Amino acid sequence: MNKTSGMALCYYVESIIFYKGIILLANARSSLPRNVCLISAIMVTMMAISGCNQAVVMKRPDNIQRLVNETLVDGILSTDASMAVTLGRSRTLSIWNVATSQLLHQWSDDDFDDTNYLLALSGNKQYLATAGKQKISIFNLETGKLDIRWPAQGFNPDASISSLFLSQTGSTILVGMNDGSITVIQRSSMTMSLFKQHSAAVNHIELSNFEQQVLSTGLDGDVHIWATYNGELISSFSRPQRITSVSFDETNRRLFIADALDNNVIIDTQTMQPVSHLDYLERYRYFRQALFTNHGNNLITATSKQSVIYWDASSGKELSHWDITAYNAGTTVFSMVIKPNGKLLTLSSDGALETWSL
Numbered sequence: 001m002n003k004t005s006g007m008a009l010c011y012y013v014e015s016i017i018f019y020k021g022i023i024l025l026a027n028a029r030s031s032l033p034r035n036v037c038l039i040s041a042i043m044v045t046m047m048a049i050s051g052c053n054q055a056v057v058m059k060r061p062d063n064i065q066r067l068v069n070e071t072l073v074d075g076i077l078s079t080d081a082s083m084a085v086t087l088g089r090s091r092t093l094s095i096w097n098v099a100t101s102q103l104l105h106q107w108s109d110d111d112f113d114d115t116n117y118l119l120a121l122s123g124n125k126q127y128l129a130t131a132g133k134q135k136i137s138i139f140n141l142e143t144g145k146l147d148i149r150w151p152a153q154g155f156n157p158d159a160s161i162s163s164l165f166l167s168q169t170g171s172t173i174l175v176g177m178n179d180g181s182i183t184v185i186q187r188s189s190m191t192m193s194l195f196k197q198h199s200a201a202v203n204h205i206e207l208s209n210f211e212q213q214v215l216s217t218g219l220d221g222d223v224h225i226w227a228t229y230n231g232e233l234i235s236s237f238s239r240p241q242r243i244t245s246v247s248f249d250e251t252n253r254r255l256f257i258a259d260a261l262d263n264n265v266i267i268d269t270q271t272m273q274p275v276s277h278l279d280y281l282e283r284y285r286y287f288r289q290a291l292f293t294n295h296g297n298n299l300i301t302a303t304s305k306q307s308v309i310y311w312d313a314s315s316g317k318e319l320s321h322w323d324i325t326a327y328n329a330g331t332t333v334f335s336m337v338i339k340p341n342g343k344l345l346t347l348s349s350d351g352a353l354e355t356w357s358l
Contacts, residue, residue, distance in 0.1 A: 059322035061354035062343065065101050066327070068094065068351035074119045075334040081345045083125050084335075084353060087116055093130065095141060098345070098353060105144045112137060113149070120164040120173075127170030133160040136175065154181035155196055162201040167211055172228070174214065176202025182216060184228060195231035197224050203243065208252050215255075217243035223257050225269075235272065239263045244304075245287040249296030254313065256299055258287040266299070266313055276316035280309075289333050293358070300344060300358075302333035308346065310358060322356070324348050 070088040077084050077098070084096040091109035093116065096102065109115065114132030121128055127147070128139045138147045152161050154177035163176030173185040180198035182205060185191075198218035205216045208225070213234060217223045219242040225234045239259035247256045254275060258264035264287065266275040278301070280287075289302040292313065299311040302324075309321040324333060327350040335347040344356040 059320070059356065061325065061356055063355040064325055064352060066350065066352045067096055067101060070351065071328065071330075072334060072349050072351050073117060075347045075349070075351065076119050076121050077335040077337045077345060077347050078121055078125050079123055079337055081337045081339040083121070084347055085119050085121055085128060086351050087119055087130070088351070091115060095128070105141065118161065118164045120166040122166040122170035123168035124170070127166055129164055129166050129173065131161045131164045131175070136161070136164070136173070138170070138173070152177070152183065153194075154179040155194070156181075163203055163205050165205045165207065167207050172207065172211060174205040174207065176205045176216065178202075180218060180220070182214070184214070193229070193231065195226075197226060197231065198222060200242075204246055208248055215246065215248060217246050219243075221259060235269070237267065245290045245301065247290035247292055247299070249292035251296065254292060254296040256290050256292070258290070260286050262286050266316070276314060278311055278316045279318060289336055291336055291338070293338050300336065302336060302346070304332060306331050308333065308344075308356070324354055325352055326350070327352065
């Protein structure tokens with residue numbers, strides 16, 4: 001159904017609601033003043049029209065392929081959209097070729113000392129990191145063999161791992177902990193630095209600016225940009241609630257931040273001034289993923305449900321939105337990247353790959 005026919009159907013239904021409202025209210029005329037009946041009928045019509053204006057524009061994926069028949073604990077896509085990694089509820093860890101859906105590597109829960117919850121993939125796709133509550137494992141994907149495994153520590157001896165990141169070559173590893181601490185590990189020099197950057201659990205970390213800086217967010221509502229080697233704070237932003245989504249554009253010029261109550265902003269990191277706020281009025285839904293495209297001119301967000309929204313980053317206005325394919329009520333987007341052909345690739349919590357034309 002296209003947008004025009006969908007709206008026509010919606011207004012047809014609205015007219016039926018209006019006349020039925022008139023009939024129902026007319027039956028109650030003995031107990032209601034005439035002007036109250038008229039006002040009520042108008043309100044019914046306005047509610048119906050409002051529903052029409054918010055009708056979802058249906059979009060079908062160009063391609064869909066479900067990799068696994070179970071819900072995922074975590075899942076990631078490579079930056080070039082050629083590889084997918086899935087961690088299922090059974091704790092089966094799988095590496096997939098996106099183009100062919102071919103299984104490249106697979107490990108079971110028995111292959112690990114600690115139950116895994118988090119994944120990270122190096123930019124060159126040569127290394128995969130997995131993390132449980134206390135231990136990290138690094139796999140060489142060229143050989144399919146375990147490269148190294150070690151326990152992670154925070155300032156609090158009881159701290160557990162809450163976020164994970166691998167650099168382009170896999171030589172730098174970032175480990176966020178639930179006590180707000182972050183460990184920077186340099187594999188080439190075998191050095192490890194521990195910094196206390198947040199007052200609550202770290203829920204996102206990544207390298208930026210040619211790996212000279214770290215972008216970190218936490219449940220404390222803070223977003224920090226700091227020097228990789230000494231932890232010195234460069235800039236900081238905050239939202240009222242826990243940060244749920246953050247994204248840099250490809251030049252690190254624009255930064256998108258959103259919290260659990262959808263207090264969102266796009267910031268120019270050179271001037272530290274807001275560029276725009278997304279015009280998003282949905283209640284009880286927040287942004288779970290975000291991705292800049294078209295040199296920072298557009299932003300793609302995924303909500304805590306199935307919705308994907310395409311935005312004009314400069315104005316904050318919505319350009320289009322649609323729902324991913326859901327296999328259960330809790331389906332959401334785990335990872336999304338732009339393919340070399342300019343289309344969007346999403347990986348859902350159901351293990352489904354979908355390609356979308358923007």
